[in-house]
Amino acid sequence: MRARLLLPGFLLIFLVSIFLSGCGTATQNAQGTTPAAATNTESTPAAPSEKRVIKHELGETEIVGKPARIVVMDFSFADALATLGVAPVGISDDSDANLIIPEVKEKVGTYTSLGSRYEPNMELISSLAPDLIIADLNKHKAVYDKLKQIAPTIVLNDHQANYEHMLANYAVIADAVGMKEEGKKRLDEHQAKMEAIKAKLPKTDAKLKVLPAVVNPTGFFAHSNASYAGSLMEYLGLEDAAKSEEAYPKTNLEQLVALNPDVLFLMKTGDKTIVDEWKTNPLWQNINAVKNGKVFEVARNKWALSRGLIGSEQSSEEAVTLLSGK
Amino acid sequence: MTRRQSIVPVLLLLLIVSAIISIGTGAVSISPREVVESLIGTGTKNHSFIIGEYRLPRIVLGMLAGAGLAVSGAILQGMIRNPLASPDVIGITKGAGLASAIVIFLFPKSPAYLLPLAAFGGAAVVAVILYVYTARKRVQPATLALVGIAIGVICQAGIQYLMVKNPGDVNAALLWMAGSLWGRGWEHVWAVLPWILVFLPIAYLLAYRLDVLSLGDDVAEGLGQDVTRLRVVLLVTSVALAGACVAVVGSIGFVGLLSPHIARRLVGGKHALLLPVAALLGVTLMVAADGLGRWLLPPMEVPVGIVTAVIGAPYFLYLIGKEKRRGT
Numbered sequence: 001m002r003a004r005l006l007l008p009g010f011l012l013i014f015l016v017s018i019f020l021s022g023c024g025t026a027t028q029n030a031q032g033t034t035p036a037a038a039t040n041t042e043s044t045p046a047a048p049s050e051k052r053v054i055k056h057e058l059g060e061t062e063i064v065g066k067p068a069r070i071v072v073m074d075f076s077f078a079d080a081l082a083t084l085g086v087a088p089v090g091i092s093d094d095s096d097a098n099l100i101i102p103e104v105k106e107k108v109g110t111y112t113s114l115g116s117r118y119e120p121n122m123e124l125i126s127s128l129a130p131d132l133i134i135a136d137l138n139k140h141k142a143v144y145d146k147l148k149q150i151a152p153t154i155v156l157n158d159h160q161a162n163y164e165h166m167l168a169n170y171a172v173i174a175d176a177v178g179m180k181e182e183g184k185k186r187l188d189e190h191q192a193k194m195e196a197i198k199a200k201l202p203k204t205d206a207k208l209k210v211l212p213a214v215v216n217p218t219g220f221f222a223h224s225n226a227s228y229a230g231s232l233m234e235y236l237g238l239e240d241a242a243k244s245e246e247a248y249p250k251t252n253l254e255q256l257v258a259l260n261p262d263v264l265f266l267m268k269t270g271d272k273t274i275v276d277e278w279k280t281n282p283l284w285q286n287i288n289a290v291k292n293g294k295v296f297e298v299a300r301n302k303w304a305l306s307r308g309l310i311g312s313e314q315s316s317e318e319a320v321t322l323l324s325g326k
Numbered sequence: 327m328t329r330r331q332s333i334v335p336v337l338l339l340l341l342i343v344s345a346i347i348s349i350g351t352g353a354v355s356i357s358p359r360e361v362v363e364s365l366i367g368t369g370t371k372n373h374s375f376i377i378g379e380y381r382l383p384r385i386v387l388g389m390l391a392g393a394g395l396a397v398s399g400a401i402l403q404g405m406i407r408n409p410l411a412s413p414d415v416i417g418i419t420k421g422a423g424l425a426s427a428i429v430i431f432l433f434p435k436s437p438a439y440l441l442p443l444a445a446f447g448g449a450a451v452v453a454v455i456l457y458v459y460t461a462r463k464r465v466q467p468a469t470l471a472l473v474g475i476a477i478g479v480i481c482q483a484g485i486q487y488l489m490v491k492n493p494g495d496v497n498a499a500l501l502w503m504a505g506s507l508w509g510r511g512w513e514h515v516w517a518v519l520p521w522i523l524v525f526l527p528i529a530y531l532l533a534y535r536l537d538v539l540s541l542g543d544d545v546a547e548g549l550g551q552d553v554t555r556l557r558v559v560l561l562v563t564s565v566a567l568a569g570a571c572v573a574v575v576g577s578i579g580f581v582g583l584l585s586p587h588i589a590r591r592l593v594g595g596k597h598a599l600l601l602p603v604a605a606l607l608g609v610t611l612m613v614a615a616d617g618l619g620r621w622l623l624p625p626m627e628v629p630v631g632i633v634t635a636v637i638g639a640p641y642f643l644y645l646i647g648k649e650k651r652r653g654t
Contacts, residue, residue, distance in 0.1 A: 115625035119508040143509040
């Protein structure tokens with residue numbers, strides 16, 4: 001009979017998967033529970049109960065005192081907490097701690113990785129027993145009700161935020177963690193720093209046309225004036241070569257030649273990118289940035305992922321340094 | 327109980343074992359004993375919360391979706407008399423995929439409940455187009471498959487266009503297309519359950535007619551079936567099952583293609599046995615795949631749609647390999 005021959009194969013596949021799952025249960029015990037236990041000692045007693053109502057994208061959330069165990073679901077929120085000297089207990093970091101810029105990582109210290117930013121591990125979040133969760137509207141709105149069950153949750157529009165929105169989000173975060181005044185102070189410092197950086201920018205007759213872009217093997221994704229990196233460049237008094245309502249328009253070589261930026265800031269996702277191929281094309285040489293030798297490689301985590309005060313100060317500083325040719 | 331029927335308890339046992347292990351698997355691991363303790367209400371609070379709020383609903387939802395997609399696929403294969411038919415191939419999941427891509431890309435600020443509604447709407451639109459062709463007299467079953475494929479291609483083109491235009495949001499869309507049980511809760515279970523409770527029994531009642539239909543349109547008509555009407559009823563049942571499942575878990579197409587095939591090879595082509603066995607296989611495949619997906623790279627979760635394909639496809643190839651050898 002067919003059945004007699006085929007059933008074992010089916011059984012085998014499932015027994016193997018079951019066996020593997022079983023192994024996982026044993027080995028992960030330590031991993032799953034220790035971070036929560038270890039970070040327990042860090043939690044300081046909350047400040048005298050002071051109630052605040054925080055308005056955010058999905059409503060209002062009441063927060064009492066100073067949250068001590070905070071879970072953040074994107075890099076930008078970790079950047080914001082780092083400026084306030086608050087260490088989150090959990091970060092969804094796409095399982096890659098190197099995506100957090102060193103200056104932020106240093107201030108955050110040890111934390112529990114929550115996996116993908118798009119599908120952060122709900123079980124881990126709940127087992128961390130947080131007292132505040134900061135989530136992104138686009139990525140996490142579907143689980144807002146579940147997050148609310150775990151801890152007071154605020155949802156910010158970070159994914160589509162430009163530089164100005166980021167500053168507004170920062171103020172909300174500072175208020176949520178009970179450090180409104182510190183946040184204001186830090187924002188003032190930030191503004192002063194940015195003015196100083198702006199002042200260092202070499203003077204030109206016309207605005208320099210710059211273009212930050214993420215490049216990977218499949219494409220060139222311009223960060224337009226609607227994006228965070230592009231709006232930051234415009235804030236500095238530069239012009240983003242890509243004008244678009246879309247934040248990250250995919251751009252081909254011909255379009256890039258037409259945009260003709262004076263400066264390119266390339267954020268590479270890996271060693272090989274589409275630009276390697278473009279470099280062999282004579283069109284590439286027609287771009288002003290290439291002619292002037294102003295094609296710079298910059299770090300994606302600093303320029304596009306750490307959308308916060310630290311990230312923006314650092315990338316602006318780097319932009320000015322590169323442009324003044326020092 | 328005949329030899330063929332005796333496979334049912336074996337599959338049931340397999341399902342129960344994989345369900346218990348799957349409940350215990352994940353970034354926070356829970357031993358099978360604690361799983362049972364939590365289920366009967368004597369477990370620790372933290373583990374009981376994790377099981378009750380995250381794992382149990384997604385496993386139950388995985389079961390419902392596995393059964394729904396598998397039976398939907400089995401009906402389509404029987405009705406079109408083509409082994410390639412599945413909710414994926416006739417365009418249902420693609421229709422749902424296009425609708426969800428439109429929501430993800432063009433209305434990024436829309437409330438979260440809109441996505442499953444739109445996905446169901448997309449599947450329904452495809453169903454209406456298919457219906458127009460099915461309701462015609464003397465339509466060849468293969469025509470239906472071709473119509474579905476054509477619709478699927480159009481939808482796929484739309485999805486790709488949206489993805490190329492909006493590269494910043496591609497990840498969210500890709501995750502939905504792959505099919506995922508992440509963040510699903512009891513509210514999703516309650517949304518799918520009525521569809522399964524209504525349409526699975528209907529499918530079972532139609533099993534005998536599917537057998538007759540598989541003899542060919544002429545024979546079926548000779549045996550007193552109104553073939554055109556029967557086909558419409560079967561299509562509605564199949565689309566309702568697949569549409570409800572896909573709306574909530576994303577376009578997991580492979581379970582609907584694979585489970586009926588494995589079932590047919592295990593118990594033969596009689597739908598009264600084929601449908602329940604396909605459903606059981608679909609359920610087990612989803613539960614095992616979801617557990618594996620949570621175990622592989624914690625704290626990342628591998629979407630269940632990807633894991634079903636990765637563990638299902640090699641077995642499928644093995645089956646086809648065996649068939650070829652027998653054929654020559």
